Amino acid sequence: RILISVSLVNAKDGFIIFSESYTDDFENIFVLQSKIANDIASKIGSNLGLKGNAVQSGKKINPMAYETFLKGKLQFVNGPVGVPDEMMKAKKYFEIAVKQDSSFPEAAAYLALAYFNLADWAIERSETSKIEMALDSAKLLAHKALSLDSLSSGAQMAMGSYYFHQHEWVLAEKFKSKAVALNPGGAEEKFNLSSFLSQFGQPDKALLLSEEAMKLDPLSTKGKVAYARDLYTSGRYDECIRFCHLILEEDPEQSGADQFLWLSYVMKKDYDRAGKTLAHFSEAHYKDSIAASLFRENDFKTAVKKLLMKDKELQIKMLHNSFFGKATFWAFIEDKENTIKNLYKTYENKEPMITYMRDARFDFIRDDPRYIELYEKTGFKAYDTYKAAEKG
Numbered sequence: 001r002i003l004i005s006v007s008l009v010n011a012k013d014g015f016i017i018f019s020e021s022y023t024d025d026f027e028n029i030f031v032l033q034s035k036i037a038n039d040i041a042s043k044i045g046s047n048l049g050l051k052g053n054a055v056q057s058g059k060k061i062n063p064m065a066y067e068t069f070l071k072g073k074l075q076f077v078n079g080p081v082g083v084p085d086e087m088m089k090a091k092k093y094f095e096i097a098v099k100q101d102s103s104f105p106e107a108a109a110y111l112a113l114a115y116f117n118l119a120d121w122a123i124e125r126s127e128t129s130k131i132e133m134a135l136d137s138a139k140l141l142a143h144k145a146l147s148l149d150s151l152s153s154g155a156q157m158a159m160g161s162y163y164f165h166q167h168e169w170v171l172a173e174k175f176k177s178k179a180v181a182l183n184p185g186g187a188e189e190k191f192n193l194s195s196f197l198s199q200f201g202q203p204d205k206a207l208l209l210s211e212e213a214m215k216l217d218p219l220s221t222k223g224k225v226a227y228a229r230d231l232y233t234s235g236r237y238d239e240c241i242r243f244c245h246l247i248l249e250e251d252p253e254q255s256g257a258d259q260f261l262w263l264s265y266v267m268k269k270d271y272d273r274a275g276k277t278l279a280h281f282s283e284a285h286y287k288d289s290i291a292a293s294l295f296r297e298n299d300f301k302t303a304v305k306k307l308l309m310k311d312k313e314l315q316i317k318m319l320h321n322s323f324f325g326k327a328t329f330w331a332f333i334e335d336k337e338n339t340i341k342n343l344y345k346t347y348e349n350k351e352p353m354i355t356y357m358r359d360a361r362f363d364f365i366r367d368d369p370r371y372i373e374l375y376e377k378t379g380f381k382a383y384d385t386y387k388a389a390e391k392g
Contacts, residue, residue: 002026006036008043018043026063065101068093073110077188077222084122090114105145109154112141116161120352125321131350135165153183157192164196165350169383172196180209187217191226199355200383203234221247225256235360237264255285266332267360271300281318288317304332324353331361340370347378354378 001023008018018040024032072093079086094111097104115138119131142158149155160175176196179189190213198206210227217223224247231240241264247257258281265274275295283292290310294303308329311319319325327342339362346354357371358380365371375381 002029002032004032004036006040008040026066027060029066030061061104062101065097065104065107068100069097069104069107069110072097072107072114073188076110076114077217077220084118087114087118087122091118103148105148105152106154108141108148109145109152109158112138112145112158113154113161115141116158116165119165125323125349125351138162138165151182153179153186153189156182157189160192160196164352167379169200169379170386173200185216187213187220187223190216191223194226194230198230198233199358201358201387203230206230207234221251221254222256225254225260228257228260232260232264232267233359235267237268240264241268253284255281258285263361266300275300275303286317290314291316291318301333304329308333308338322351322353323349324351324356327357328361331364334364336365336368339365340368340374343371343374347374 002025003021003023005021006019007016009016020036020039022032022036072090075086075093076090079090091111091114094107094114097107098111101107115134119134119138123130123134125131138158139162142155142162145152145155145158156175156179160172160179163169163172163175166172173193173196176189176193180186180193183189190209194206194209194213197203197209207227207230210223210230214220214223214227224243228240228243228247231237231243240260244257244261244264247254248261251257258277262274262277262281265271265277275298278300279292279295282288282295291307294306294310297303298306307316307319308326310316311326319329323342323345327339327346330338330342343354343357343362346357357374357378362371
């Protein structure tokens with residue numbers, strides 16, 4: 001059983017507008033949530049013009065499935081991306097939750113998101129069949145979640161990721177935006193949309209969403225890294241550097257903060273600090289002593305050249321499994337041929353980081369016909385055209 005006490009108070013004079021207690025079996029938690037929302041809406045609706053906007057009644061859920069789902073979500077939200085064992089923990093919880101209640105839309109949705117993450121970050125890019133299997137599973141689960149409940153914010157996020165992986169950017173944004181609209185108090189929904197907007201030329205909107213999400217979930221390190229990312233993509237490098245240092249004071253092991261820290265130093269052309277930070281980043285997070293020593297012993301651009309030469313022989317850990325990573329380092333020394341070649345491989349290899357080809361680090365090839373061709377092939381030009389029409 002669950003007991004919920006609700007009070008709605010006028011903040012100006014302290015007058016209690018509404019006060020009620022509700023109790024029910026835990027399996028009816030969603031029904032109870034809807035009842036509370038409807039009762040409050042009926043009290044204030046006449047003042048806000050909300051007539052006829054009754055909240056849809058919820059469905060019963062298996063309490064064990066809900067508890068298992070919450071454990072998976074905690075792991076999904078706070079676990080490090082790119083660490084296969086950690087990502088598999090969240091996936092297993094969601095799989096169990098789906099078995100416990102096959103009609104639970106959020107469990108299916110987050111299992112889909114877990115599969116998308118595994119395909120993007122945890123499986124070796126050379127293992128194409130495993131990546132395809134993970135993506136196929138994710139796509140089926142996303143559609144299942146939506147069919148179970150079209151008003152599930154998780155289902156909307158999962159469908160947003162589905163269209164993201166189809167390179168149908170307009171639909172991806174629509175579904176991710178609807179997830180936020182359906183659950184405006186959800187931090188994960190806002191982080192998910194801000195990630196998309198920051199990569200698609202809307203950094204100011206992304207920053208606002210990240211700020212709102214951090215207020216909703218102030219203990220989330222992932223959220224703070226998302227805010228640092230948005231500062232970086234908006235070109236606010238000094239602010240990004242200061243914020244990354246704050247994150248690292250709290251959590252010295254946070255790889256995302258280190259990453260946006262060294263990238264910001266590079267974009268500011270502060271190559272001395274960029275090299276030192278990158279040496280620490282490669283050693284601390286990739287256990288790559290070769291790359292670390294190169295950046296400690298050489299100036300930045302010399303170290304980059306040596307790193308790329310050594311990668312041909314040794315497969316440098318920091319560059320392994322990522323054509324986009326290689327494209328980035330070729331871009332640092334403004335080698336057009338190799339930068340473009342690796343961006344094409346990023347696209348062909350279905351790496352999610354292809355969206356960052358819009359980033360300022362690739363400004364030097366933006367007028368190259370091959371870059372323009374790839375920009376069209378990936379659907380970015382069509383997306384830009386749509387957004388321009390939407391504004392105008």
